[in-house]
Amino acid sequence: MASTNMIPCGDFKTSYAADTTIFPTVTSRNAVILGILLLAAAPLFLDAYWLNLLIQIGYLGIAALGLNILVGFTGQISIGHSAFFGFGAFSSAYLSNSYGVPVALAIPLAALMTTVVGMVFGVPAARLKGLYLAIATLAAQYILQDFFARAEWFTGGVAGTMAEPFSLFGFAFDTDQSFFYVALAATVVMYLLATNLMRTRDGRALVAVRDHYLSAEIMGINLTKYRTMSFGISAFYAGIGGALYAHYLQYVSVEGFTILFSIQFLGMIIIGGLGSIMGSLMGTAFMVLLPEVMQALTDSLAGTSLDRALNLKDSLAFLREMAIGVAIILFLVFEPDGLAHRWRQIKAYWKLYPFSH
Amino acid sequence: MNTSLFLQLLINGLIVGALYGVVGMSFVLIYKASRIVNFAQGEFLLIGAWACWWLLTYYQLPFYVGFPITLAFMMVFGVVLQTVVLRPMIGEPIISVIMVTIGLSIFFQALIKWMFGVFAKPFPPIFESPTMNVFGLEVQTVYVASLLISILIMAGFGWFFKFSRLGLAMRATAFDQQVAQSLGISVKRMFALSWAISAMVSAVAGVVVGVVNGVSSALSVFGIKVFPAVILGGLDSVIGAVVGGLIVGLLENVAHYVDSQWLNWGNMYEIAPFYVLILILMLKPYGLFGTKDIERV
Numbered sequence: 001m002a003s004t005n006m007i008p009c010g011d012f013k014t015s016y017a018a019d020t021t022i023f024p025t026v027t028s029r030n031a032v033i034l035g036i037l038l039l040a041a042a043p044l045f046l047d048a049y050w051l052n053l054l055i056q057i058g059y060l061g062i063a064a065l066g067l068n069i070l071v072g073f074t075g076q077i078s079i080g081h082s083a084f085f086g087f088g089a090f091s092s093a094y095l096s097n098s099y100g101v102p103v104a105l106a107i108p109l110a111a112l113m114t115t116v117v118g119m120v121f122g123v124p125a126a127r128l129k130g131l132y133l134a135i136a137t138l139a140a141q142y143i144l145q146d147f148f149a150r151a152e153w154f155t156g157g158v159a160g161t162m163a164e165p166f167s168l169f170g171f172a173f174d175t176d177q178s179f180f181y182v183a184l185a186a187t188v189v190m191y192l193l194a195t196n197l198m199r200t201r202d203g204r205a206l207v208a209v210r211d212h213y214l215s216a217e218i219m220g221i222n223l224t225k226y227r228t229m230s231f232g233i234s235a236f237y238a239g240i241g242g243a244l245y246a247h248y249l250q251y252v253s254v255e256g257f258t259i260l261f262s263i264q265f266l267g268m269i270i271i272g273g274l275g276s277i278m279g280s281l282m283g284t285a286f287m288v289l290l291p292e293v294m295q296a297l298t299d300s301l302a303g304t305s306l307d308r309a310l311n312l313k314d315s316l317a318f319l320r321e322m323a324i325g326v327a328i329i330l331f332l333v334f335e336p337d338g339l340a341h342r343w344r345q346i347k348a349y350w351k352l353y354p355f356s357h
Numbered sequence: 358m359n360t361s362l363f364l365q366l367l368i369n370g371l372i373v374g375a376l377y378g379v380v381g382m383s384f385v386l387i388y389k390a391s392r393i394v395n396f397a398q399g400e401f402l403l404i405g406a407w408a409c410w411w412l413l414t415y416y417q418l419p420f421y422v423g424f425p426i427t428l429a430f431m432m433v434f435g436v437v438l439q440t441v442v443l444r445p446m447i448g449e450p451i452i453s454v455i456m457v458t459i460g461l462s463i464f465f466q467a468l469i470k471w472m473f474g475v476f477a478k479p480f481p482p483i484f485e486s487p488t489m490n491v492f493g494l495e496v497q498t499v500y501v502a503s504l505l506i507s508i509l510i511m512a513g514f515g516w517f518f519k520f521s522r523l524g525l526a527m528r529a530t531a532f533d534q535q536v537a538q539s540l541g542i543s544v545k546r547m548f549a550l551s552w553a554i555s556a557m558v559s560a561v562a563g564v565v566v567g568v569v570n571g572v573s574s575a576l577s578v579f580g581i582k583v584f585p586a587v588i589l590g591g592l593d594s595v596i597g598a599v600v601g602g603l604i605v606g607l608l609e610n611v612a613h614y615v616d617s618q619w620l621n622w623g624n625m626y627e628i629a630p631f632y633v634l635i636l637i638l639m640l641k642p643y644g645l646f647g648t649k650d651i652e653r654v
Contacts, residue, residue: 071452075450075452077452077455077456079459121635123639124635124638124639131394131451131455132588134394134455135394135584135588135634136638138581138584138631139584139585139631139632139634139635139638140635142581142627142628142631143628143631143632143635146624146627146628149624260463263459263460263463266456266459267460270456274452315471318467318468318470319467319471320467321463321464321466321467322463322464322468322471324460325460325461325462325464325467326464328456328457328459328460328463329442329457329460329461329464332453332456332457332460333442333445333446333457336449
C-alpha cells in the first residue's frame, strides 16, 4: 500500500491493508532498503573490529527479537533465554560435527531442536503466568546450564566444542567480512518474518493474550496454544541466534550461557522497547556498544586520580555489569517504552516541525 | 549405606534449610506486603555480610557492636531502596517490577565484586571453640548458633505478626491495601517497613553464612535457592517459607548423598531443587500453604 511519499496530516486509513502495512510510505520503504544496501557495503570501508560488533548485533538481535515476541508481545516473562541460545549453539555444532549435516541446514535444524526444548519448558508456561513463569524459566536456565556441563556427548563437556564455519556451495564464510553477509541476511530474514507474524491472525492473538487474557479467551483465542506457541517461537529465534554464534566463533564453551547473559537479553528488549520489533535491534545495539563506551570512558580516564582511586582498569567487567543493571532500572523508571518510543517521538517532532510543541 | 555421612548431611540439610527458611520468610514478607517478587533477595545477604565483615576487620569492632550497626545500616538500606527505586514502580505491570529487582540484583552483585573482589574472605572468629559435640557428632558451633538464630527469628516473626500493632497493620495491608488505608494505616510506611525488615533478616542470614563459609559473592546463591523453597511452601505463606526452606535444605543434601553413593552424576546438590521446582509448578503451583487463587490457564 506504499503509494505516497509522505504521510498526510491526520489519520486517514480506510482499509485494514493500510493499517497493517509494514511501510506506510514509499520513502520509509526506500530508507530501509537504502539502509540494508549501506550495511551490505559496510565490509568495504569498516575494519574487522566494527564488523565483529555488527555481527554480534546481528545474532544477538535475532535472539533478542525472539525474547521480545515472548515478553513484549505475549506478556510472558522468561529469565532463561541464554540457555536456549546456548542450546541452539550446541545443537548446531553437534549436528554438523557428528552427522555431517551441512552448516546451512544445521542452523535451522538446531533452531527446531531448540524449539522442542523450549516447548518442554513451556508446558508449565502454558498453565502459569507472570511471576510463576519467570521462576519456571529460572529453573530451566539452571537445569540446561547443568545439562551443558554434564552432557559430554553433546557439548564436549567442560572442554567445549568446535564448530564448522558456515559454508555454502563450497565457499566458506570464515572471515569477519564474509560472515557479515550471513549475519546480515539472517537478521533481515528473521526480522521480516517477525514483522509479518505480527500482522497475521496469530500475531494479533499473541498481543490480545498480553493485553487482556480473559477477553482474549472469551473471543475464542486458545490461551494454552498461543502461550506455548509464543514460547516455541521465542526458543526458535534463540536457536537461530545461538547457531549463528557457534558458527561465527567456531567454538562454543559451556560457560558462556549464564543467567547474567539471560538478563542481558532482557535488558536489550527493555532498553529497546517491549513490544517493538525494531526496538529489539536498537536495544541489542545499545547493549553491544555499552561495553565499548565503558571501555572508551575508562581509557579516557586512565592515569587520572579517579582511575587510581577506583582501580577502573581492572574492574571493567564489573563496571559493565553495573552499567547494565543501572540501564535496566533507569529505562524502566523513566522510559518504560524504550528507545523505540523515543525514536517515534523524534519522528513525530520532525513530522510536525516547525509547529510541534 | 554410609550412616554417619548420611546423618551429617541430614544435619547440614536441617541447618542450611533453616537458613533458606529465614531468607524465604523475608522474601515472602516483601511479596505479601507489596506483591513484589524480589530477585535481589540474595544481594541483601551479600551486602549485609560484607558490611558486617568490613566493620569487624577494618574498624576492629567487636561482634556485638558491629552486628547491630550492620542491622541498622540494612534497615536504612531497605527503606531507601524501596522509596527511591520501587515506589515509582507501583501500578506498573508485574514484568517491569520483576525486571527492576533483577536490575538491582546484578547492579549490587557487580558493585560488591568491584568493592571487595571476587574471592571469599574469612570472618574473624566469633566463638571460642570452633566445634562442639551434639549427640556424639562433631558439629561446628556456628552451625548450632545459626540454627538457634533461625529459630529465634522465626519465633520473632510469629510474635510480630500475631501480637504487635505494626505486624497487624502489615497483615492488614497485605490483605487489602484500600481497606488498610481507610483504617488509618500508612500503606507507604508499611511497604518501606517490610523492605527494612526483610533486608535486616536477610542480613542476619548473610552474616551467619559468612561466618561459616567465608564472605563471597556465592552468598547471593541463597537468593536463587529461595525460589524452590517459597514456591514449595506457597508464595504468600510465612509458615510455608519455613517448611519449604527446610524441605529444600534436606532435599539438597539427600540428593547429594544419593548421588555420591549410587548415581555419580555430580552437581545434584545444586540442581535437584530446580527439578523439584518445575515439578511443583506443574502439579501444585500454589504450593503447600499458599492461597489457592492462582488461575490455571
